[in-house]
Amino acid sequence: MDSDEVETGSEPKLPELKLDAKQAQGFISYFRRLPENEQAVRFFDRKDYYTAHGDNATFIAKTYYKTLTVLRQLGSGADSLPGVTINRSMFETIVRDLLLERTDCTVELYEGTGSKWQLVKNGTPGKLGSFEEVLFASNEMQDTPVVMAVNVTIRENERCVGLAFVDMTKRQLGMTEFLDDDLYTSLESAMVALSCRECIVPQLTAAKSPDDRKLRDVMARCNVLVTEKKKSDFRSRDIEQDLGRLVKGPPEQHKELVAASDAAAAALAALLTYTELLSDDTNYGKYIIQPYSLDLYMRLDAAALRALNVTESKTDANKNFSLFGLMNRTCTQGMGKRLLNRWLKQPLVDVAEITRRLDTVQAFVEGLELRQDLRSHLRRMPDIERLVNKLEKRKAGLQDVVRLYQASLRLPLIRTCLSKYDGEFSEYLQEKYGSHLEEWTQPDHLGKFDGLVEAAVDLEQLQNGEYIIAADYDNSLQELKTERDSVEKQILKVHQQAADDLGLPAEKSLKLDKSTQYGHVFRITKKEEPKVRKKLNSQYITLETRKDGIKFTNAKLRRLSEQYTKLTEEYSSTQRELVAKVVDVAATFVEVFTGVAVLLAEMDVLLSFADLSCTSPTPYVRPSITSADEGDIILEGSRHxxxxxxxxxxxxxxxxxxxxGQSWFQIITGPNMGGKSTFIRQVGVNVLMAQVGCFVPCDRAEISVRDCIFARVGAGDCQLRGVSTFMAEMLETASIIKSATERSLIIIDELGRGTSTYDGFGLAWAICEYLVEVTRAPALFATHFHELTALAHSNAPPVHGPPRGPPVGIANYHVSAHIDTKSQKLAMLYKVEEGPCDQSFGIHVAEFAHFPESVVELARQKAAELEDFSAAEKDVSGGNTKDEVGSKRKRVSGLDDKARGAGRVRKFLQEMAALPVDKMSREETYAQLKALKSDFDKDAATNSWLQQMV
Ligand SMILES: Nc1ncnc2c1ncn2[C@@H]1O[C@H](COP(=O)(O)OP(=O)(O)OP(=O)(O)O)[C@@H](O)[C@H]1O
Incomplete structure (x- = not known):
C-alpha cells in the first residue's frame, strides 16, 4: 500500500487520513451539501486510499472493521464529521459485498480535493455500471446482474403485472405481462428464475396500500433492491424508437412485443431510462429482445429455493451444503458456473428438452475418455462471455484478444474428442456440438480470426508476459523498430567507449541505466567516483549524485537517448493505434464467440453433472421422465x-x-430428529435435479415432470421483518393454496408449529383437506400432529364441493427409530416406513436418559389416561387396520366427537379465512381472531376430541 498506515493495537492497519484543518473544513462543507440518500454508500478517492464519512463511516466501521475505534473525527465541535479510511483492497472487498452480496445499498465514488468533488462512478446491485471493472478485475463473475421493472395495474380486482428485465452482461431484454394473485406468486417465481437483483417500481404518491406492501414483501423475500422511479418514466411513448436503436435485427419482433403489452412496454421504458443504455452508443444494435414466458420453466419461489438449499449461502460451513456448491464441478472460467446458477433456478418442464440434457449427461457418464478429455480442454477455457463483452464495449486489449485466440485453437481439439466417441448418443452429440464446432473452426470463420492474431501479435513475446503487435505486421512499425534498434546499438557502443575512456569495465563498474527522468545515463558508485573525478568534470555532465551512486552522461549519449525516447514514443503510439485496429477487427467475431461461449458453458455444466453422477460414493442414476399428466414419482433408494x-x-x-390414486398425498410422522424433514426435502431436490437435466441420487427413479415446487419448511427469517411465525406460515401456505395445481409438487414441514396446538392442528387439517380435494397435487406433509394420520381413513364427505376426480390417495408414512435395551440408546434409523408413527418414544427416551423412576412412572400414568392401548384400531381407523402397524396411541374419543370436532375446526378456519385481513389494522385482526377463538373454546368444552388438543 502506498500511503502511511497506522496500527492501533489489535485494530486493523488503516491508511492515515491526512487533511489539515482548512482542507477538513472544505470537505465537511462539501459533504454536508450532498443530497440525502439513505441507500447510498459514498466513497471518496484520495489517490492512495479511500474514505467514507458520516453514517456511511459508522456503517463501514461496524460491518467491515467490526469496531468503532477505527472512526476518526474531521473538524471539531458540533460540526465535526466522523470518517474512516479504507485501503484499496478493502475498498474492493466492501464494494463487492455491497453490490454483489447485499441488495440494500448503492455505491457512489467521488474524485476531487478540498471542497471540489465530483461523482465519477455510480453502481447498484442491478446496474454495476463502471464498477464492473473493479468487481471483476481479480475475480470470476459468479452471476450476471439482472434489473427488472414492474408495473402493476389493478383492473376489476385483477392484478396485471407488466414486467421487463435487462441483463446487461448478456445484452438481453425481455418482457411479459401476466395476471397475478394478490400475493404476487407469479412475479416471485419470475424474480427467482431470472436471478433479479434490483427492481424498478413507480414511486408512490400516497401512503402505501396493502397491495404495495405485498409487492414490497415479495421483493424482500427475493432479496431484491427496490428502486423507485417517477411515474412519468413508466410511459411507453418512445419505446419503439428506443428499441429500434438498441435491438439488433428487424424491428417487427419488438414492435409486436410492444403492441402485445402496454404495461410491459411501460416497464421497459422505465428500465431503459434507469439503465441509461441509450446513452452509450456501443450498445446500439447489440441487444436482443425476447418475450419471457413464466411457463418455460418450473416455478420456484424464494421459500422453495431456501428449503431445497439451491443456492450457496455465506454461512454454509462447506460447499456441499447447497445444491449449487455440490453440483458445481464446472471447469471453465466463470461461464459454466454462471450457467449452472441459472439452470438451477430454471428447471425445465419440457420432457423432450430434459431428455436431451439427460442424453448428453449419459453420454458423458458412459464415455469416460470423452469426459476426461473434454474436461481437460475446458479447464483451459477463459471466460469467453466476459471477453466478448469487453470486445463489444471496446474495452478489450491485446491480451483479451490473445486469450480468445488460445480458446479458438482448442476448439478443433474438442471437436476431435467428440468425433472419437462412438457410443449410443454419438449422433446427437455430433448434431448438437460437433457440427457447430466444425463450422466455426473452418478457415473462413475463426480461421480468419486465428490468422489475424498470428499475423498481428508478436506471439514469441507472450512467454515474457508481453502482449504487443509484431513489428512485421506494419511497415511503419517495422521502420520505427529498426531505427530504434540501431539507436540502441549506438548507445551500447557509446557505453563501451566511455568505459574505455574512464578505465572502468562496462557493466561491472560503469553501468548503463534507463530512467524515466533522464533516459539512458551512465552510473558509477560513489566509491569509484574519486578515480575518475577529473574526467567526469571535464568531459561528462553530472546529473545526479545520490547515495546509490552518480548519474552522468555526455553529449553523444544524451543525443542518442533523446532519439531513443522519441522513437519509443512513436513506436508505442503506433502500437496503440494498431492494437485498436486489431481489437476492432476482432470485435467482428463476437457473434461466433458468443455461440462458442454458449456451447462450451452448456457442455461444461453437463460434464459437471456427469462427473458428480459417477464419482459420488454411490453413483447417481438417470431418471425416467414422463409428462406432468402421466406417471408417478417413484424414487427408489433415494438420498439427499x-x-x-x-x-x-x-x-x-x-x-x-x-x-x-394410492399415495399421491403422504403424511409423514415420526420422532424429532428422525429425518422427516430431510426425507421430504430430498424428494423435492431429486425432482429439481432431474428437471435440470442431472442424474439423481437414487437406485431407480421415475419422475412425472412438475411445473412448480412449493416448499414450506420452517418460518425462515420472517420474524426479523416483523412478521410473526404464525403469520408467515399463513402467508406461505396461502400462496400454496392459491397457486398450486395438480402438476405441482408440495412439500410442507411442520405446519402449525408457530401457533397454539388447536389452531395449528386445525390449520394443518384444513389445508390437507384442501390439497387433497381441490389442488390434488402430489404432496409430502411432515407433521408432529399425529392426529393428522386419521386423514388417510377419513370417510367424511368432501367439504369443497363435488369431487374433482378419483381420490388422489392418502398414505401414512413414518420415520423409524429403535430403542436398544442393552445399550440403553435410542437410535434413529432414518428409515421411512409405511403407516403412522409409534409415538411412545417420548417415555422411552426419558427412561433411558435416566429420568427419575417416579417421573417416568407418572408419565406412563398420564399417557395411559390419554391413550387406550387396547382399543380396537377399527374404532378410529374407519375399518382400515393395515396402515396402523406399530401405532399404539389411540384417542379415547369416539368417531362422532372427532367428526364434529373436525367440522368445528373447519368452521373456525373458514371464519378466519373470511376476515378481510387486507383492510384491517393489526389490532382489529387480533381482536377478531380473539373473538373467534373464544367462540371456538366454548364449543371445544363439550367435545372431548377437541379438548385433547386445546
Ligand atoms: N436418511 C438419513 N440418513 C442419515 N442421517 C439422516 C437421514 N435423515 C436425516 N438424517 C440426519 O438427522 C438429522 C435430523 O434430520 P431432520 O431434520 O430431517 O429430522 P426431523 O425429523 O425433520 O426433525 P424435527 O422434527 O426435529 O424437525 C439431520 O441433520 C441429518 O444429519
Whole structure:
C-alpha cells in the first residue's frame, strides 16, 4: 500500500487520513451539501486510499472493521464529521459485498480535493455500471446482474403485472405481462428464475396500500433492491424508437412485443431510462429482445429455493451444503458456473428438452475418455462471455484478444474428442456440438480470426508476459523498430567507449541505466567516483549524485537517448493505434464467440453433472421422465445429495412412492430428529435435479415432470421483518393454496408449529383437506400432529364441493427409530416406513436418559389416561387396520366427537379465512381472531376430541 498506515493495537492497519484543518473544513462543507440518500454508500478517492464519512463511516466501521475505534473525527465541535479510511483492497472487498452480496445499498465514488468533488462512478446491485471493472478485475463473475421493472395495474380486482428485465452482461431484454394473485406468486417465481437483483417500481404518491406492501414483501423475500422511479418514466411513448436503436435485427419482433403489452412496454421504458443504455452508443444494435414466458420453466419461489438449499449461502460451513456448491464441478472460467446458477433456478418442464440434457449427461457418464478429455480442454477455457463483452464495449486489449485466440485453437481439439466417441448418443452429440464446432473452426470463420492474431501479435513475446503487435505486421512499425534498434546499438557502443575512456569495465563498474527522468545515463558508485573525478568534470555532465551512486552522461549519449525516447514514443503510439485496429477487427467475431461461449458453458455444466453422477460414493442414476399428466414419482433408494455428501453422515436411503390414486398425498410422522424433514426435502431436490437435466441420487427413479415446487419448511427469517411465525406460515401456505395445481409438487414441514396446538392442528387439517380435494397435487406433509394420520381413513364427505376426480390417495408414512435395551440408546434409523408413527418414544427416551423412576412412572400414568392401548384400531381407523402397524396411541374419543370436532375446526378456519385481513389494522385482526377463538373454546368444552388438543 502506498500511503502511511497506522496500527492501533489489535485494530486493523488503516491508511492515515491526512487533511489539515482548512482542507477538513472544505470537505465537511462539501459533504454536508450532498443530497440525502439513505441507500447510498459514498466513497471518496484520495489517490492512495479511500474514505467514507458520516453514517456511511459508522456503517463501514461496524460491518467491515467490526469496531468503532477505527472512526476518526474531521473538524471539531458540533460540526465535526466522523470518517474512516479504507485501503484499496478493502475498498474492493466492501464494494463487492455491497453490490454483489447485499441488495440494500448503492455505491457512489467521488474524485476531487478540498471542497471540489465530483461523482465519477455510480453502481447498484442491478446496474454495476463502471464498477464492473473493479468487481471483476481479480475475480470470476459468479452471476450476471439482472434489473427488472414492474408495473402493476389493478383492473376489476385483477392484478396485471407488466414486467421487463435487462441483463446487461448478456445484452438481453425481455418482457411479459401476466395476471397475478394478490400475493404476487407469479412475479416471485419470475424474480427467482431470472436471478433479479434490483427492481424498478413507480414511486408512490400516497401512503402505501396493502397491495404495495405485498409487492414490497415479495421483493424482500427475493432479496431484491427496490428502486423507485417517477411515474412519468413508466410511459411507453418512445419505446419503439428506443428499441429500434438498441435491438439488433428487424424491428417487427419488438414492435409486436410492444403492441402485445402496454404495461410491459411501460416497464421497459422505465428500465431503459434507469439503465441509461441509450446513452452509450456501443450498445446500439447489440441487444436482443425476447418475450419471457413464466411457463418455460418450473416455478420456484424464494421459500422453495431456501428449503431445497439451491443456492450457496455465506454461512454454509462447506460447499456441499447447497445444491449449487455440490453440483458445481464446472471447469471453465466463470461461464459454466454462471450457467449452472441459472439452470438451477430454471428447471425445465419440457420432457423432450430434459431428455436431451439427460442424453448428453449419459453420454458423458458412459464415455469416460470423452469426459476426461473434454474436461481437460475446458479447464483451459477463459471466460469467453466476459471477453466478448469487453470486445463489444471496446474495452478489450491485446491480451483479451490473445486469450480468445488460445480458446479458438482448442476448439478443433474438442471437436476431435467428440468425433472419437462412438457410443449410443454419438449422433446427437455430433448434431448438437460437433457440427457447430466444425463450422466455426473452418478457415473462413475463426480461421480468419486465428490468422489475424498470428499475423498481428508478436506471439514469441507472450512467454515474457508481453502482449504487443509484431513489428512485421506494419511497415511503419517495422521502420520505427529498426531505427530504434540501431539507436540502441549506438548507445551500447557509446557505453563501451566511455568505459574505455574512464578505465572502468562496462557493466561491472560503469553501468548503463534507463530512467524515466533522464533516459539512458551512465552510473558509477560513489566509491569509484574519486578515480575518475577529473574526467567526469571535464568531459561528462553530472546529473545526479545520490547515495546509490552518480548519474552522468555526455553529449553523444544524451543525443542518442533523446532519439531513443522519441522513437519509443512513436513506436508505442503506433502500437496503440494498431492494437485498436486489431481489437476492432476482432470485435467482428463476437457473434461466433458468443455461440462458442454458449456451447462450451452448456457442455461444461453437463460434464459437471456427469462427473458428480459417477464419482459420488454411490453413483447417481438417470431418471425416467414422463409428462406432468402421466406417471408417478417413484424414487427408489433415494438420498439427499447434500446431506449424503457431508463427511460425518452415513446416509440411509429411502424409497418414495408418490402414486396417483394410492399415495399421491403422504403424511409423514415420526420422532424429532428422525429425518422427516430431510426425507421430504430430498424428494423435492431429486425432482429439481432431474428437471435440470442431472442424474439423481437414487437406485431407480421415475419422475412425472412438475411445473412448480412449493416448499414450506420452517418460518425462515420472517420474524426479523416483523412478521410473526404464525403469520408467515399463513402467508406461505396461502400462496400454496392459491397457486398450486395438480402438476405441482408440495412439500410442507411442520405446519402449525408457530401457533397454539388447536389452531395449528386445525390449520394443518384444513389445508390437507384442501390439497387433497381441490389442488390434488402430489404432496409430502411432515407433521408432529399425529392426529393428522386419521386423514388417510377419513370417510367424511368432501367439504369443497363435488369431487374433482378419483381420490388422489392418502398414505401414512413414518420415520423409524429403535430403542436398544442393552445399550440403553435410542437410535434413529432414518428409515421411512409405511403407516403412522409409534409415538411412545417420548417415555422411552426419558427412561433411558435416566429420568427419575417416579417421573417416568407418572408419565406412563398420564399417557395411559390419554391413550387406550387396547382399543380396537377399527374404532378410529374407519375399518382400515393395515396402515396402523406399530401405532399404539389411540384417542379415547369416539368417531362422532372427532367428526364434529373436525367440522368445528373447519368452521373456525373458514371464519378466519373470511376476515378481510387486507383492510384491517393489526389490532382489529387480533381482536377478531380473539373473538373467534373464544367462540371456538366454548364449543371445544363439550367435545372431548377437541379438548385433547386445546
Ligand atoms: N436418511 C438419513 N440418513 C442419515 N442421517 C439422516 C437421514 N435423515 C436425516 N438424517 C440426519 O438427522 C438429522 C435430523 O434430520 P431432520 O431434520 O430431517 O429430522 P426431523 O425429523 O425433520 O426433525 P424435527 O422434527 O426435529 O424437525 C439431520 O441433520 C441429518 O444429519
Amino acid at each position: 445429495p447434500c446431506v449424503e455428501a457431508q463427511d460425518d453422515v452415513n446416509f440411509i436411503s429411502n424409497d418414495c412412492r408418490l402414486v396417483r
